[in-house]
Amino acid sequence: MSISKLSIVVPCFNEESNIQELFKELIDVINVLTFSSEVIFVDDGSKDNTFSEIEKISLENKFVSGISLSRNFGHQIALLAGLEKSTGDVVITMDGDLQHPPNIIPELIKKYEDGYDIVNTRRIDPESISFFKKKTSTLFYTIINKLSDIKVEPFSADFRLMSRETVNAFLSIKEHDRFTRGLVSWIGFNQGVVEYKANSRFSGKSSYTFKKMIKLAINGITTMSSKPLRISLYLGLIFFITGIIYAAFILYNYFTGVNVEGWTSILITILVLGGIQLLILSIIGEYVSRIFNETKSRPLYLIKKKTGTNN
Template sequence: MNPKYSFIVPVYNEEKSLPELYRRMQIVMDKLEEPAELILINDGSRDRSLQLLRDFHDKDPRFCYLGLARNFGHQIAVTAGLNFARGECIVILDADLQDPPELIPQMVEKWQQGYQVVYAQRTLRHKERWGKRVTAYVFYRLLNRLADVDIPTDTGDFCLIDRQVVNILNSMPERNRYIRGLRSWVGFRQTSIRFERDPRFAGEVGYTFSKSLALAVNALVSFSKVPLRLSTYVGLFAAAMAILMGLLVLYWRLFLPHSPLTNFTIILVAIFFLGAVQLVSIGILGEYIGRIYEEVKGRPLYTLAEVRGFTCHQSDKF
Protein backbone atom coordinates (compact mmCIF):
# COMPACT_ATOMS: atom_id res chain seq x y z
CA MET A 1 0.00 0.00 0.00
CA ASN A 2 1.31 3.44 -0.90
CA PRO A 3 1.82 5.67 2.15
CA LYS A 4 -0.47 8.63 2.75
CA TYR A 5 2.28 10.59 4.50
CA SER A 6 5.97 10.97 3.65
CA PHE A 7 8.49 12.48 6.06
CA ILE A 8 11.81 13.67 4.62
CA VAL A 9 14.87 13.98 6.87
CA PRO A 10 18.34 14.84 5.48
CA VAL A 11 21.14 13.33 7.56
CA TYR A 12 24.75 14.45 7.82
CA ASN A 13 26.86 13.13 10.73
CA GLU A 14 23.86 12.73 13.05
CA GLU A 15 24.60 9.40 14.74
CA LYS A 16 23.98 10.87 18.22
CA SER A 17 20.57 12.28 17.31
CA LEU A 18 19.25 9.46 15.11
CA PRO A 19 18.14 7.03 17.87
CA GLU A 20 16.00 9.74 19.49
CA LEU A 21 14.66 10.76 16.07
CA TYR A 22 13.75 7.12 15.43
CA ARG A 23 11.90 6.88 18.74
CA ARG A 24 9.94 10.11 18.39
CA MET A 25 9.05 9.56 14.73
CA GLN A 26 7.73 6.09 15.50
CA ILE A 27 5.37 7.59 18.06
CA VAL A 28 4.13 10.21 15.58
CA MET A 29 3.71 7.71 12.74
CA ASP A 30 1.86 5.20 14.96
CA LYS A 31 -0.70 7.86 15.88
CA LEU A 32 -1.57 8.65 12.26
CA GLU A 33 -4.68 6.97 10.88
CA GLU A 34 -3.14 6.40 7.44
CA PRO A 35 0.13 4.63 6.48
CA ALA A 36 3.30 6.71 6.51
CA GLU A 37 6.92 6.45 5.44
CA LEU A 38 10.07 8.14 6.72
CA ILE A 39 12.72 8.89 4.08
CA LEU A 40 16.17 9.44 5.55
CA ILE A 41 18.77 10.81 3.15
CA ASN A 42 22.38 10.12 4.12
CA ASP A 43 24.28 13.08 2.68
CA GLY A 44 27.79 11.58 2.67
CA SER A 45 28.08 11.21 6.46
CA ARG A 46 31.49 10.27 7.83
CA ASP A 47 30.23 8.75 11.10
CA ARG A 48 27.95 5.76 11.74
CA SER A 49 24.81 7.48 10.45
CA LEU A 50 24.45 5.22 7.38
CA GLN A 51 24.75 2.06 9.47
CA LEU A 52 22.04 3.34 11.81
CA LEU A 53 19.77 3.98 8.83
CA ARG A 54 20.27 0.39 7.73
CA ASP A 55 19.38 -0.81 11.23
CA PHE A 56 16.25 1.35 11.33
CA HIS A 57 15.02 -0.08 8.03
CA ASP A 58 15.63 -3.65 9.21
CA LYS A 59 13.58 -2.97 12.37
CA ASP A 60 10.79 -0.99 10.70
CA PRO A 61 10.24 -1.12 6.89
CA ARG A 62 8.49 2.25 7.07
CA PHE A 63 11.95 3.78 7.59
CA CYS A 64 13.41 4.02 4.08
CA TYR A 65 16.71 5.62 3.22
CA LEU A 66 18.79 6.98 0.36
CA GLY A 67 22.58 6.94 0.47
CA LEU A 68 24.07 9.75 -1.62
CA ALA A 69 27.45 8.96 -3.14
CA ARG A 70 29.03 12.02 -1.49
CA ASN A 71 28.06 15.16 0.39
CA PHE A 72 25.85 17.21 -1.96
CA GLY A 73 24.49 19.64 0.61
CA HIS A 74 21.29 20.02 2.61
CA GLN A 75 19.10 21.45 -0.16
CA ILE A 76 20.04 18.72 -2.65
CA ALA A 77 19.45 16.03 -0.01
CA VAL A 78 15.96 17.43 0.57
CA THR A 79 15.40 17.46 -3.20
CA ALA A 80 16.35 13.77 -3.38
CA GLY A 81 13.79 13.01 -0.69
CA LEU A 82 11.11 14.93 -2.59
CA ASN A 83 11.93 12.93 -5.72
CA PHE A 84 11.34 9.64 -3.91
CA ALA A 85 8.43 10.62 -1.66
CA ARG A 86 5.28 8.63 -2.42
CA GLY A 87 2.78 10.22 -0.04
CA GLU A 88 0.03 12.73 -0.71
CA CYS A 89 1.23 14.82 2.22
CA ILE A 90 4.99 15.43 2.56
CA VAL A 91 6.76 16.91 5.59
CA ILE A 92 10.39 18.12 5.65
CA LEU A 93 12.25 18.29 8.96
CA ASP A 94 15.84 18.17 10.24
CA ALA A 95 17.53 15.25 11.97
CA ASP A 96 18.91 17.33 14.86
CA LEU A 97 15.39 17.56 16.38
CA GLN A 98 15.36 21.36 16.40
CA ASP A 99 12.23 20.82 14.31
CA PRO A 100 10.02 18.92 16.79
CA PRO A 101 8.21 15.97 15.16
CA GLU A 102 5.35 16.49 17.61
CA LEU A 103 4.22 19.48 15.51
CA ILE A 104 3.42 17.22 12.55
CA PRO A 105 -0.20 16.48 13.65
CA GLN A 106 -0.90 20.25 13.74
CA MET A 107 0.49 20.59 10.22
CA VAL A 108 -1.62 17.67 9.02
CA GLU A 109 -4.70 19.30 10.53
CA LYS A 110 -4.02 22.48 8.53
CA TRP A 111 -3.54 20.35 5.40
CA GLN A 112 -6.88 18.65 5.99
CA GLN A 113 -8.44 22.13 6.16
CA GLY A 114 -7.33 22.71 2.56
CA TYR A 115 -3.91 24.37 2.88
CA GLN A 116 -1.30 23.03 0.45
CA VAL A 117 1.79 24.49 2.13
CA VAL A 118 2.12 24.73 5.91
CA TYR A 119 5.42 26.21 7.09
CA ALA A 120 6.69 26.42 10.66
CA GLN A 121 7.57 29.95 11.77
CA ARG A 122 10.03 30.38 14.63
CA THR A 123 9.08 32.70 17.46
CA LEU A 124 12.11 31.93 19.64
CA ARG A 125 15.45 30.16 19.19
CA HIS A 126 16.46 28.41 22.39
CA LYS A 127 20.17 28.34 23.34
CA GLU A 128 21.43 29.91 20.12
CA ARG A 129 24.25 32.43 20.17
CA TRP A 130 23.16 36.05 19.98
CA GLY A 131 25.28 36.53 16.85
CA LYS A 132 23.36 33.78 15.06
CA ARG A 133 20.05 35.26 16.15
CA VAL A 134 20.95 38.75 14.98
CA THR A 135 22.30 37.65 11.59
CA ALA A 136 19.30 35.37 11.00
CA TYR A 137 16.90 38.18 11.93
CA VAL A 138 18.59 40.62 9.55
CA PHE A 139 18.92 38.11 6.71
CA TYR A 140 15.28 37.00 6.66
CA ARG A 141 14.01 40.57 6.62
CA LEU A 142 16.52 41.64 3.99
CA LEU A 143 15.57 38.68 1.80
CA ASN A 144 11.88 39.47 2.24
CA ARG A 145 12.52 43.03 1.07
CA LEU A 146 14.72 42.15 -1.90
CA ALA A 147 13.16 38.93 -3.20
CA ASP A 148 10.79 38.92 -6.16
CA VAL A 149 8.37 36.73 -4.16
CA ASP A 150 7.10 37.01 -0.59
CA ILE A 151 9.31 34.63 1.42
CA PRO A 152 8.00 34.51 5.02
CA THR A 153 10.45 35.65 7.69
CA ASP A 154 11.89 33.32 10.36
CA THR A 155 11.03 30.14 8.45
CA GLY A 156 13.31 27.26 7.58
CA ASP A 157 12.76 24.07 5.62
CA PHE A 158 10.45 22.60 8.28
CA CYS A 159 7.15 22.47 6.45
CA LEU A 160 4.32 20.36 5.06
CA ILE A 161 3.77 20.30 1.29
CA ASP A 162 0.90 18.83 -0.68
CA ARG A 163 1.57 16.31 -3.46
CA GLN A 164 0.47 18.80 -6.13
CA VAL A 165 3.14 21.26 -4.95
CA VAL A 166 5.81 18.55 -4.70
CA ASN A 167 5.14 17.49 -8.30
CA ILE A 168 5.80 21.07 -9.42
CA LEU A 169 8.99 21.31 -7.33
CA ASN A 170 10.22 18.02 -8.82
CA SER A 171 9.63 19.36 -12.32
CA MET A 172 11.91 22.36 -11.74
CA PRO A 173 15.32 21.68 -13.31
CA GLU A 174 17.40 24.34 -11.55
CA ARG A 175 20.57 23.26 -9.75
CA ASN A 176 21.04 25.94 -7.09
CA ARG A 177 17.95 25.24 -5.05
CA TYR A 178 16.52 27.18 -2.13
CA ILE A 179 13.55 25.10 -1.04
CA ARG A 180 11.88 27.67 1.20
CA GLY A 181 11.99 30.18 -1.66
CA LEU A 182 10.70 27.72 -4.25
CA ARG A 183 7.73 26.73 -2.10
CA SER A 184 6.77 30.41 -1.87
CA TRP A 185 7.25 30.92 -5.61
CA VAL A 186 4.83 28.14 -6.61
CA GLY A 187 1.93 29.82 -4.82
CA PHE A 188 -1.17 27.82 -3.72
CA ARG A 189 -2.86 28.19 -0.33
CA GLN A 190 -0.23 28.65 2.35
CA THR A 191 -0.35 29.18 6.10
CA SER A 192 1.94 28.98 9.10
CA ILE A 193 2.14 27.49 12.55
CA ARG A 194 4.30 29.22 15.14
CA PHE A 195 6.70 27.37 17.41
CA GLU A 196 9.72 27.83 19.65
CA ARG A 197 12.75 26.17 18.11
CA ASP A 198 14.45 23.65 20.37
CA PRO A 199 18.22 23.50 20.79
CA ARG A 200 20.13 20.82 18.91
CA PHE A 201 19.56 17.44 20.61
CA ALA A 202 23.16 16.22 20.30
CA GLY A 203 26.29 16.50 18.18
CA GLU A 204 27.93 19.42 16.43
CA VAL A 205 26.20 22.12 14.42
CA GLY A 206 26.17 21.08 10.77
CA TYR A 207 25.47 24.52 9.34
CA THR A 208 28.68 26.45 9.89
CA PHE A 209 28.96 30.19 9.26
CA SER A 210 30.43 29.62 5.79
CA LYS A 211 27.57 27.26 4.84
CA SER A 212 24.99 29.69 6.17
CA LEU A 213 26.60 32.52 4.23
CA ALA A 214 26.63 30.44 1.05
CA LEU A 215 22.94 29.63 1.53
CA ALA A 216 22.16 33.32 2.08
CA VAL A 217 23.99 34.34 -1.10
CA ASN A 218 22.25 31.57 -3.02
CA ALA A 219 18.86 32.78 -1.77
CA LEU A 220 19.52 36.40 -2.76
CA VAL A 221 20.88 35.53 -6.19
CA SER A 222 18.14 32.98 -6.91
CA PHE A 223 15.19 35.17 -6.00
CA SER A 224 16.30 38.76 -6.56
CA LYS A 225 17.70 40.91 -9.35
CA VAL A 226 18.47 43.71 -6.90
CA PRO A 227 22.22 42.90 -6.68
CA LEU A 228 22.52 43.44 -10.44
CA ARG A 229 20.65 46.70 -10.19
CA LEU A 230 22.72 47.68 -7.19
CA SER A 231 25.94 47.41 -9.21
CA THR A 232 24.35 49.75 -11.78
CA TYR A 233 23.35 52.25 -9.11
CA VAL A 234 26.81 52.12 -7.52
CA GLY A 235 28.35 52.67 -10.96
CA LEU A 236 26.18 55.73 -11.52
CA PHE A 237 27.10 57.02 -8.07
CA ALA A 238 30.80 56.49 -8.84
CA ALA A 239 30.41 58.40 -12.13
CA ALA A 240 28.76 61.29 -10.30
CA MET A 241 31.54 61.30 -7.71
CA ALA A 242 34.16 61.28 -10.48
CA ILE A 243 32.55 64.32 -12.13
CA LEU A 244 32.38 66.11 -8.77
CA MET A 245 36.02 65.32 -8.04
CA GLY A 246 37.00 66.61 -11.47
CA LEU A 247 35.22 69.90 -10.81
CA LEU A 248 36.84 70.18 -7.37
CA VAL A 249 40.32 69.52 -8.73
CA LEU A 250 39.75 72.16 -11.41
CA TYR A 251 38.60 74.63 -8.75
CA TRP A 252 41.61 73.93 -6.54
CA ARG A 253 43.99 74.27 -9.48
CA LEU A 254 42.57 77.64 -10.44
CA PHE A 255 41.93 79.22 -7.03
CA LEU A 256 43.98 77.19 -4.51
CA PRO A 257 47.10 76.12 -6.40
CA HIS A 258 49.10 75.41 -3.23
CA SER A 259 46.43 73.27 -1.54
CA PRO A 260 47.63 69.78 -0.47
CA LEU A 261 44.38 68.41 -1.89
CA THR A 262 45.75 68.91 -5.41
CA ASN A 263 48.51 66.39 -4.80
CA PHE A 264 48.43 62.63 -5.30
CA THR A 265 46.25 61.86 -2.28
CA ILE A 266 42.93 62.64 -3.91
CA ILE A 267 43.98 60.84 -7.08
CA LEU A 268 44.83 57.68 -5.14
CA VAL A 269 41.53 57.82 -3.27
CA ALA A 270 39.62 58.14 -6.54
CA ILE A 271 41.54 55.25 -8.12
CA PHE A 272 40.92 52.91 -5.17
CA PHE A 273 37.25 53.89 -4.99
CA LEU A 274 36.60 53.25 -8.68
CA GLY A 275 38.61 50.02 -8.55
CA ALA A 276 36.50 48.77 -5.64
CA VAL A 277 33.28 49.59 -7.51
CA GLN A 278 34.48 47.67 -10.56
CA LEU A 279 35.54 44.61 -8.56
CA VAL A 280 32.27 44.49 -6.62
CA SER A 281 30.29 44.77 -9.86
CA ILE A 282 32.35 42.00 -11.47
CA GLY A 283 31.78 39.82 -8.40
CA ILE A 284 28.02 40.29 -8.58
CA LEU A 285 28.01 39.48 -12.29
CA GLY A 286 30.17 36.44 -11.56
CA GLU A 287 27.56 35.05 -9.15
CA TYR A 288 24.84 35.20 -11.80
CA ILE A 289 27.10 33.90 -14.57
CA GLY A 290 28.14 31.04 -12.31
CA ARG A 291 24.48 30.08 -11.94
CA ILE A 292 24.10 30.04 -15.73
CA TYR A 293 27.22 27.88 -16.05
CA GLU A 294 25.87 25.35 -13.55
CA GLU A 295 22.55 25.15 -15.37
CA VAL A 296 23.94 24.63 -18.88
CA LYS A 297 26.22 21.78 -17.79
CA GLY A 298 23.13 19.68 -17.19
CA ARG A 299 24.68 17.32 -14.63
CA PRO A 300 22.34 15.37 -12.32
CA LEU A 301 21.64 17.00 -8.98
CA TYR A 302 22.97 14.00 -7.05
CA THR A 303 24.20 10.43 -7.40
CA LEU A 304 22.96 7.51 -5.34
CA ALA A 305 25.17 4.85 -3.79
CA GLU A 306 22.50 2.95 -1.87
CA VAL A 307 18.68 2.80 -1.84
CA ARG A 308 16.45 0.73 0.43
CA GLY A 309 12.72 0.70 1.00
CA PHE A 310 11.62 1.67 -2.52
CA THR A 311 10.45 -0.32 -5.54
CA CYS A 312 12.94 -0.99 -8.32
CA HIS A 313 10.79 1.00 -10.74
CA GLN A 314 10.96 4.12 -8.56
CA SER A 315 14.70 3.76 -7.89
CA ASP A 316 15.44 3.53 -11.61
CA LYS A 317 13.91 6.97 -12.23
CA PHE A 318 16.74 8.82 -10.47
Protein backbone atom coordinates in the same frame (compact mmCIF):
# COMPACT_ATOMS: atom_id res chain seq x y z
CA MET B 1 -8.86 17.65 2.66
CA SER B 2 -8.41 13.96 3.37
CA ILE B 3 -5.08 12.15 3.45
CA SER B 4 -4.48 8.57 2.31
CA LYS B 5 -0.69 8.47 2.73
CA LEU B 6 1.89 10.68 4.46
CA SER B 7 5.56 10.83 3.46
CA ILE B 8 8.15 12.14 5.93
CA VAL B 9 11.46 13.14 4.34
CA VAL B 10 14.51 13.51 6.61
CA PRO B 11 17.86 14.69 5.15
CA CYS B 12 20.79 13.63 7.36
CA PHE B 13 24.46 14.50 7.58
CA ASN B 14 26.54 12.91 10.36
CA GLU B 15 23.44 12.20 12.49
CA GLU B 16 24.48 8.72 13.67
CA SER B 17 23.68 9.51 17.31
CA ASN B 18 20.33 11.18 16.54
CA ILE B 19 18.61 8.82 14.08
CA GLN B 20 17.30 6.25 16.55
CA GLU B 21 15.90 8.86 18.96
CA LEU B 22 14.29 10.77 16.11
CA PHE B 23 12.64 7.62 14.82
CA LYS B 24 11.27 6.79 18.28
CA GLU B 25 9.56 10.19 18.38
CA LEU B 26 8.30 9.78 14.82
CA ILE B 27 6.79 6.37 15.68
CA ASP B 28 4.87 7.94 18.58
CA VAL B 29 3.28 10.34 16.09
CA ILE B 30 2.77 7.84 13.26
CA ASN B 31 1.01 5.35 15.55
CA VAL B 32 -1.84 7.77 16.24
CA LEU B 33 -2.43 8.70 12.60
CA THR B 34 -5.41 7.19 10.79
CA PHE B 35 -3.65 6.81 7.44
CA SER B 36 -0.54 5.05 6.15
CA SER B 37 2.90 6.61 6.36
CA GLU B 38 6.37 6.25 4.91
CA VAL B 39 9.64 7.64 6.28
CA ILE B 40 12.46 8.42 3.86
CA PHE B 41 15.94 9.11 5.23
CA VAL B 42 18.46 10.74 2.89
CA ASP B 43 22.07 10.34 3.95
CA ASP B 44 23.92 13.27 2.41
CA GLY B 45 27.39 11.72 2.24
CA SER B 46 27.88 11.33 6.01
CA LYS B 47 31.35 10.48 7.33
CA ASP B 48 30.02 8.49 10.30
CA ASN B 49 27.65 5.47 10.55
CA THR B 50 24.46 7.40 9.77
CA PHE B 51 23.45 5.11 6.90
CA SER B 52 24.15 1.99 8.96
CA GLU B 53 21.62 3.27 11.53
CA ILE B 54 19.13 3.96 8.73
CA GLU B 55 19.62 0.40 7.44
CA LYS B 56 18.91 -1.05 10.90
CA ILE B 57 15.66 0.90 11.16
CA SER B 58 14.55 0.00 7.62
CA LEU B 59 15.14 -3.72 8.20
CA GLU B 60 12.81 -3.64 11.22
CA ASN B 61 10.17 -1.33 9.69
CA LYS B 62 8.83 -1.90 6.18
CA PHE B 63 7.55 1.66 5.84
CA VAL B 64 11.08 3.08 6.26
CA SER B 65 13.49 3.47 3.36
CA GLY B 66 16.77 5.25 2.89
CA ILE B 67 19.12 6.45 0.21
CA SER B 68 22.80 7.27 0.57
CA LEU B 69 24.15 9.93 -1.77
CA SER B 70 27.59 9.36 -3.28
CA ARG B 71 28.99 12.45 -1.54
CA ASN B 72 27.85 15.53 0.34
CA PHE B 73 25.73 17.44 -2.18
CA GLY B 74 24.29 19.82 0.40
CA HIS B 75 21.12 20.03 2.48
CA GLN B 76 18.99 21.57 -0.29
CA ILE B 77 19.84 18.79 -2.77
CA ALA B 78 19.29 16.08 -0.14
CA LEU B 79 15.82 17.54 0.44
CA LEU B 80 15.15 17.37 -3.29
CA ALA B 81 16.28 13.73 -3.45
CA GLY B 82 13.86 12.79 -0.68
CA LEU B 83 10.97 14.67 -2.28
CA GLU B 84 11.59 12.91 -5.60
CA LYS B 85 11.39 9.54 -3.82
CA SER B 86 8.25 10.35 -1.82
CA THR B 87 4.92 8.81 -2.85
CA GLY B 88 2.49 10.26 -0.30
CA ASP B 89 -0.28 12.67 -1.22
CA VAL B 90 1.10 14.83 1.61
CA VAL B 91 4.83 15.25 2.33
CA ILE B 92 6.52 16.63 5.46
CA THR B 93 10.21 17.57 5.39
CA MET B 94 12.25 17.94 8.56
CA ASP B 95 15.85 17.81 9.81
CA GLY B 96 17.38 14.79 11.53
CA ASP B 97 18.82 16.51 14.61
CA LEU B 98 15.51 16.75 16.60
CA GLN B 99 15.48 20.55 16.44
CA HIS B 100 12.32 20.09 14.38
CA PRO B 101 10.00 18.41 16.94
CA PRO B 102 7.93 15.52 15.48
CA ASN B 103 5.08 16.31 17.88
CA ILE B 104 4.29 19.36 15.70
CA ILE B 105 3.33 17.08 12.79
CA PRO B 106 -0.36 16.77 13.88
CA GLU B 107 -0.59 20.59 13.88
CA LEU B 108 0.77 20.73 10.34
CA ILE B 109 -1.77 18.09 9.25
CA LYS B 110 -4.61 20.00 10.93
CA LYS B 111 -3.61 23.16 9.08
CA TYR B 112 -3.57 21.21 5.81
CA GLU B 113 -7.04 19.85 6.53
CA ASP B 114 -8.16 23.46 7.04
CA GLY B 115 -7.42 24.08 3.36
CA TYR B 116 -3.75 25.06 3.08
CA ASP B 117 -1.66 23.52 0.28
CA ILE B 118 1.65 24.32 2.01
CA VAL B 119 2.14 24.68 5.75
CA ASN B 120 5.42 26.40 6.64
CA THR B 121 6.81 26.68 10.14
CA ARG B 122 8.13 29.72 12.00
CA ARG B 123 10.92 28.96 14.45
CA ILE B 124 10.93 30.31 17.99
CA ASP B 125 14.56 30.01 19.05
CA PRO B 126 15.52 28.52 22.42
CA GLU B 127 17.35 30.64 24.98
CA SER B 128 20.62 28.88 24.11
CA ILE B 129 20.75 30.51 20.66
CA SER B 130 23.42 33.21 20.59
CA PHE B 131 22.59 36.90 20.19
CA PHE B 132 24.82 37.00 17.08
CA LYS B 133 22.94 34.16 15.36
CA LYS B 134 19.56 35.74 16.12
CA LYS B 135 20.63 39.11 14.71
CA THR B 136 22.26 37.65 11.58
CA SER B 137 19.15 35.54 10.92
CA THR B 138 16.96 38.64 11.24
CA LEU B 139 19.28 40.58 8.93
CA PHE B 140 19.24 37.79 6.33
CA TYR B 141 15.44 37.67 6.06
CA THR B 142 15.24 41.48 6.01
CA ILE B 143 17.71 41.69 3.12
CA ILE B 144 16.26 38.85 1.06
CA ASN B 145 12.70 40.19 1.41
CA LYS B 146 13.88 43.68 0.40
CA LEU B 147 15.73 42.38 -2.65
CA SER B 148 13.44 39.58 -3.77
CA ASP B 149 10.15 39.87 -5.64
CA ILE B 150 8.64 37.20 -3.39
CA LYS B 151 8.33 37.03 0.40
CA VAL B 152 10.28 34.41 2.32
CA GLU B 153 8.72 33.62 5.70
CA PRO B 154 11.01 35.09 8.42
CA PHE B 155 12.61 32.56 10.79
CA SER B 156 11.35 29.73 8.61
CA ALA B 157 13.10 26.42 8.16
CA ASP B 158 12.86 23.44 5.83
CA PHE B 159 10.31 21.96 8.23
CA ARG B 160 7.03 22.08 6.34
CA LEU B 161 4.08 20.19 4.92
CA MET B 162 3.40 20.16 1.18
CA SER B 163 0.52 18.62 -0.76
CA ARG B 164 1.35 16.31 -3.67
CA GLU B 165 0.27 19.02 -6.11
CA THR B 166 2.75 21.50 -4.65
CA VAL B 167 5.50 18.88 -4.43
CA ASN B 168 5.07 18.16 -8.14
CA ALA B 169 5.19 21.89 -8.88
CA PHE B 170 8.38 22.21 -6.81
CA LEU B 171 9.98 19.21 -8.54
CA SER B 172 9.27 20.74 -11.95
CA ILE B 173 11.89 23.40 -11.13
CA LYS B 174 15.20 22.03 -12.44
CA GLU B 175 17.61 24.66 -11.10
CA HIS B 176 20.99 23.46 -9.82
CA ASP B 177 21.56 26.27 -7.29
CA ARG B 178 18.52 25.79 -5.08
CA PHE B 179 17.18 27.82 -2.18
CA THR B 180 14.22 25.73 -1.08
CA ARG B 181 12.54 28.34 1.14
CA GLY B 182 12.56 30.85 -1.68
CA LEU B 183 11.35 28.36 -4.28
CA VAL B 184 8.49 27.21 -2.05
CA SER B 185 7.39 30.84 -1.71
CA TRP B 186 7.80 31.38 -5.46
CA ILE B 187 5.48 28.52 -6.52
CA GLY B 188 2.61 30.19 -4.69
CA PHE B 189 -0.51 28.18 -3.73
CA ASN B 190 -2.35 28.70 -0.45
CA GLN B 191 0.28 28.80 2.30
CA GLY B 192 -0.14 28.84 6.08
CA VAL B 193 2.23 29.02 9.03
CA VAL B 194 2.58 27.09 12.30
CA GLU B 195 4.92 28.32 15.03
CA TYR B 196 7.08 25.91 16.99
CA LYS B 197 9.71 26.16 19.66
CA ALA B 198 12.99 24.82 18.35
CA ASN B 199 14.72 22.20 20.46
CA SER B 200 18.44 22.10 21.05
CA ARG B 201 20.30 19.41 19.13
CA PHE B 202 19.82 16.02 20.77
CA SER B 203 23.53 15.26 20.34
CA GLY B 204 26.48 16.17 18.18
CA LYS B 205 27.41 19.50 16.63
CA SER B 206 25.61 21.42 13.92
CA SER B 207 27.11 21.00 10.46
CA TYR B 208 25.85 24.47 9.57
CA THR B 209 29.02 26.48 10.17
CA PHE B 210 29.15 30.26 9.81
CA LYS B 211 30.78 29.78 6.41
CA LYS B 212 27.89 27.57 5.24
CA MET B 213 25.34 30.09 6.53
CA ILE B 214 27.05 32.87 4.55
CA LYS B 215 27.03 30.62 1.47
CA LEU B 216 23.31 29.89 1.96
CA ALA B 217 22.59 33.61 2.34
CA ILE B 218 24.46 34.52 -0.86
CA ASN B 219 22.83 31.64 -2.71
CA GLY B 220 19.37 32.65 -1.47
CA ILE B 221 19.77 36.29 -2.49
CA THR B 222 21.32 35.67 -5.91
CA THR B 223 18.95 32.79 -6.72
CA MET B 224 15.77 34.67 -5.93
CA SER B 225 16.64 38.16 -7.14
CA SER B 226 18.51 40.07 -9.86
CA LYS B 227 18.37 43.31 -7.86
CA PRO B 228 22.04 43.11 -6.75
CA LEU B 229 22.94 43.54 -10.43
CA ARG B 230 20.70 46.60 -10.61
CA ILE B 231 22.30 47.97 -7.46
CA SER B 232 25.68 47.54 -9.15
CA LEU B 233 24.39 49.66 -12.04
CA TYR B 234 23.21 52.38 -9.65
CA LEU B 235 26.54 52.38 -7.81
CA GLY B 236 28.36 52.71 -11.13
CA LEU B 237 26.16 55.65 -12.14
CA ILE B 238 26.62 57.38 -8.79
CA PHE B 239 30.40 57.15 -8.91
CA PHE B 240 30.49 58.08 -12.61
CA ILE B 241 28.51 61.27 -11.94
CA THR B 242 30.59 62.00 -8.85
CA GLY B 243 33.75 61.58 -10.95
CA ILE B 244 32.50 64.04 -13.58
CA ILE B 245 31.67 66.61 -10.90
CA TYR B 246 35.07 66.17 -9.28
CA ALA B 247 36.82 66.43 -12.66
CA ALA B 248 34.93 69.67 -13.39
CA PHE B 249 36.01 71.00 -9.98
CA ILE B 250 39.69 70.19 -10.70
CA LEU B 251 39.55 71.81 -14.14
CA TYR B 252 37.88 74.92 -12.77
CA ASN B 253 40.58 75.33 -10.13
CA TYR B 254 43.32 74.70 -12.73
CA PHE B 255 42.11 77.42 -15.08
CA THR B 256 41.53 79.92 -12.26
CA GLY B 257 45.08 79.38 -11.03
CA VAL B 258 44.19 77.67 -7.75
CA ASN B 259 46.63 74.98 -6.67
CA VAL B 260 44.90 71.75 -5.76
CA GLU B 261 46.78 69.63 -3.25
CA GLY B 262 45.24 66.25 -3.70
CA TRP B 263 47.51 63.29 -2.95
CA THR B 264 45.30 62.22 -0.06
CA SER B 265 42.06 62.75 -1.97
CA ILE B 266 43.47 60.95 -5.03
CA LEU B 267 44.54 57.97 -2.94
CA ILE B 268 41.16 57.78 -1.20
CA THR B 269 39.36 58.05 -4.55
CA ILE B 270 41.45 55.26 -6.07
CA LEU B 271 40.86 52.99 -3.06
CA VAL B 272 37.10 53.64 -2.98
CA LEU B 273 36.65 53.22 -6.72
CA GLY B 274 38.84 50.11 -6.73
CA GLY B 275 36.79 48.59 -3.90
CA ILE B 276 33.50 49.39 -5.64
CA GLN B 277 34.75 47.88 -8.91
CA LEU B 278 35.84 44.68 -7.16
CA LEU B 279 32.47 44.48 -5.38
CA ILE B 280 30.56 44.89 -8.64
CA LEU B 281 32.76 42.31 -10.39
CA SER B 282 32.16 39.88 -7.50
CA ILE B 283 28.39 40.30 -7.79
CA ILE B 284 28.55 39.74 -11.55
CA GLY B 285 30.80 36.73 -10.95
CA GLU B 286 28.20 35.13 -8.66
CA TYR B 287 25.57 35.34 -11.39
CA VAL B 288 27.97 34.12 -14.09
CA SER B 289 28.87 31.10 -11.92
CA ARG B 290 25.18 30.23 -11.67
CA ILE B 291 24.83 30.38 -15.45
CA PHE B 292 27.90 28.13 -15.72
CA ASN B 293 26.41 25.61 -13.28
CA GLU B 294 23.14 25.47 -15.21
CA THR B 295 24.81 24.96 -18.60
CA LYS B 296 26.83 21.94 -17.41
CA SER B 297 23.61 19.89 -17.13
CA ARG B 298 25.09 17.49 -14.59
CA PRO B 299 22.70 15.41 -12.42
CA LEU B 300 21.82 17.18 -9.18
CA TYR B 301 22.90 14.15 -7.14
CA LEU B 302 24.07 10.55 -7.42
CA ILE B 303 22.86 7.65 -5.27
CA LYS B 304 25.46 5.24 -3.86
CA LYS B 305 23.24 2.89 -1.90
CA LYS B 306 19.60 2.21 -1.03
CA THR B 307 17.81 0.42 1.78
CA GLY B 308 14.22 -0.54 2.49
CA THR B 309 11.54 -2.52 0.70
CA ASN B 310 10.22 0.59 -1.09
CA ASN B 311 13.45 0.96 -3.08
